[in-house]
Amino acid sequence: MKKIVQLMIMVTLGLTATSCYKDALPEAPMPANVSYQKDVQTIFNRNCIGCHKVGNTSPNLVDGSSYASLTTLPAPPAEQEILVTKGDAAGSILFQAMTGNGAPQMPPNGKLSATKLAIVEKWINDGALNN
Numbered sequence: 001m002k003k004i005v006q007l008m009i010m011v012t013l014g015l016t017a018t019s020c021y022k023d024a025l026p027e028a029p030m031p032a033n034v035s036y037q038k039d040v041q042t043i044f045n046r047n048c049i050g051c052h053k054v055g056n057t058s059p060n061l062v063d064g065s066s067y068a069s070l071t072t073l074p075a076p077p078a079e080q081e082i083l084v085t086k087g088d089a090a091g092s093i094l095f096q097a098m099t100g101n102g103a104p105q106m107p108p109n110g111k112l113s114a115t116k117l118a119i120v121e122k123w124i125n126d127g128a129l130n131n
């Protein structure tokens with residue numbers, strides 16, 4: 001019985017240590033050249049498409065549809081605004097939403113990391129290419 005309790009304590013400590021270690025890992029660094037497909041879409045896949053998909057909340061940020069959703073005027077009844085202004089992150093509704101600056105905070109449960117925000121900012125400021 002004593003052995004089992006000891007084992008349980010060791011497993012608990014081990015799991016705690018592993019999860020702390022994970023949290024302490026540094027984020028992937030900022031890429032020198034931002035790729036829409038590799039960098040920006042990955043952020044959408046991980047943080048946005050649970051809500052932003054066909055038949056759900058607009059804009060549709062699913063791979064293959066997201067670029068058109070962000071750079072062209074949406075079909076009614078969606079809000080009639082282009083969400084990305086090429087070359088102007090600060091003036092783009094997408095970036096304003098992600099920084100909680102003038103648009104509802106996206107994702108709603110809190111800002112993404114500074115690196116992820118910097119990736120989106122650089123992508124827009126570099127011309128918002130579909131690269």
Ligand code: HEC
Pocket residue numbers: 043044047048049050051052057058059079083093094097098103104106107108112
């Ligand atoms: C939990 C669900 C949810 C998640 C996750 C989420 N959104 Fe949203 N998003 C919404 C809802 C709901 C709206 C409409 C809110 C409103 O207009 O007040 C919205 C609206 C938006 C808009 C339009 C804002 C405007 O003013 O027109 C943008 C752009 C947006 N989201 C981007 C994102 C991005 C980028 C992510 C991921 C980083 C994200 N959202 C994650 C639910 C979500």
